[in-house]
Amino acid sequence: MSFTEMWEALLPIGRDAESGGYHRFAWTPAELECRDWFRDEALRRDLAVEGDANGNLFAWWYPEGARGPAVLTGSHLDSVPGGGAYDGPLGIVSAFAAIDLLRERGARPGRPIGVAAFAEEEGARFGVACLGSRLLTGAIGPERARGLRDRDGLPLASVLAANGLDPERIGEDPGLLSRIGCFIELHVEQGRALREDRPVGVASAIVPHxxxxxxxxxxxxxxxxxxxxxxxxxxxxxxxxxxxxxxxxxxxxxxxxxxxxxxxxxxxxxxxxxxxxxxxxxxxxxxxxxxxxxxxxxxxxxxxxxxxxxxxxxxxxxxPVVGFDTALRDRVAGVLGGAPVLPTGAGHDAGILAARMPTAMLFVRNPTGVSHAPAEHAEPDDCLAGVEALAAVLDDVAAG
Structure with missing residues (x-):
């Protein structure tokens, strides 16, 4: 499926017909439907689908002869209450589309490439942002996480169990982390800093929050x-x-x-x-x-x-303040012909993973400057430019 076809398949899921905002909270029917979409798209591409003990999803492309730790990309599928369509899903749809582009061009990455869908990034249900990546990296302890409750008083432990996950197994996963060499997240810009002639930018740092x-x-x-x-x-x-x-x-x-x-x-x-x-x-x-x-x-x-x-x-x-890996950031900006580098005031899974591996972020221009609301937007041509940029970065970084 093309970028546009994938995007249109996701658009109706969890959308409020009156406001146009999205309600895709972790492990609720809308978010679970998005997870099914993720699995379907991965299997459509013959990618190996894997879920970890913390509720994160991964789809792996193992090109023939690929060795060493993978280059991971992706984002998240959940939303804030009444959120926009782009925050999170844009990074996942773009990741699948970038893999399609690399395959069409006959690229032979020397390292595996993975697509991630991290759980509860927004923290809209259980109150802790980037919960899936925090658990994976050990940034939050399992005992504290199991006791988190949603607005209806349901503890995370019981929600995980109801969705086929063992709450006693959540927590840091050194084995999975050792398989990932770096993480590159594409995200819609949350602000309006990118100029009209530069649809894609690179993140320098995440401010403390x-x-x-x-x-x-x-x-x-x-x-x-x-x-x-x-x-x-x-x-x-x-x-x-x-x-x-x-x-x-x-x-x-x-x-x-x-x-x-x-x-x-x-x-x-x-x-x-x-x-x-x-x-x-x-x-x-x-x-x-x-x-x-x-x-x-x-x-x-x-x-x-x-x-x-x-x-x-x-x-x-x-x-605290997260400065993205300087070497990886400069490499990404160089691949993109000197793309503008800008800080972000929003938290991301890339900021959590930065404590355990080199990470970088790409931003796709948002003409409204609005995020976490229905007016959040990216023009179709800019989204396709983001796919091209991500494909170029993955091709370069995964070369070997």
Whole structure:
């Protein structure tokens, strides 16, 4: 199948007809359908399909005479709530299309080439971004991962078991890692830095980023009978915490976002008993991100005391600055004729794998600059340019 045919086959899966956004959460029916698509495309190309103990999928091309550790490419299939079509799937569709292109041109890679579909990259279901690659590399421990729960209270362990995976076997896989020599991820640009004449760019680094969970606990009561002076309303310090995040971000030159909140009991005429909120913080340096979070924490504690509420803070994930392998980055940029090199404020599986192997990233131009929303986009010609670029890089790096 061509790039366009593969892309059109994926487009309807998990798409909300009203908003146009995607809901492909890990191990839900939509994401499982995407996994079936991945297997079908791999088998259509006579690639060897393999799933690891952590729920990651791999498709391997072993050209005749290929030896040594593989060149791995690919991305992820899951989405954020209401996300765009391109974040993740573009890298996987492009990887299959690049292999097709290499075969059509009679390329004979000296090393195997693999296509990966990493599990729970967005962290939209279990709260930890890049969960599949974190487990594979040992960046998160199995015990902690097994205890992660989704919004319905289902633990990861039971979800894995329901999908044929043994939760006792999750964790670092040195054997699989030893088979991979490097990872090259193609991704839609998340921003609008690429110029009109350069549809493909190369990543220099991923800025520090993390997620923190704030839990405010107060006293539930009746909205119409409880005097203001008698209330222990967790919504009030939560509101102050959101404002504090914005002020701290401005002060420290970072980005701080509260994009998810859960309220108990979530009733119009009830004072909440608990509010849980998630803070996403990113910035140019570890120190500035940590300073932002520390300031928000202190403001949340102060506001909680003022309103007779308790608050606790838990760090769910954190990734320090990730500089991609310089030699591989320069090699990739050179293959592409001096493609522009730019940093990214978004996390990726490539950033996790960078701790264990050389990694690099290609970006395909996004004319809207929007990501994690339905307006995320890449023009068809730019997508095909991305396939050409990825094929050229794979051909060069896998030469031997």
């Amino acid at each position: 993390g997620r923190w969970r704030f839990g405010f606990a107060g006293e539930g009561n009746h909205a119409g009978t409880t005097l203001l002076a008698d209330r222990r309303d967790p919504m009030l310090p939560f509101a102050e915490m959101v404002q504090a995040a914005r002020r701290a971000a401005v002060r420290h030159g970072t980005l701080a976002t509260v994009g998810r909140v859960e309220v108990v009991p979530n009733g119009v005429n009830a004072i909440p008993s608990a509010v849980t909120a998630w803070l996403d913080a990113r910035g140019p340096a570890d120190e500035s991100v940590r300073a932002t979070v520390a300031e928000v924490r202190e403001e949340a504690r102060r506001a909680a005391r003022e309103h007779g509420v308790t608050v606790d803070l838990a760090e769910e994930s954190y990734t």
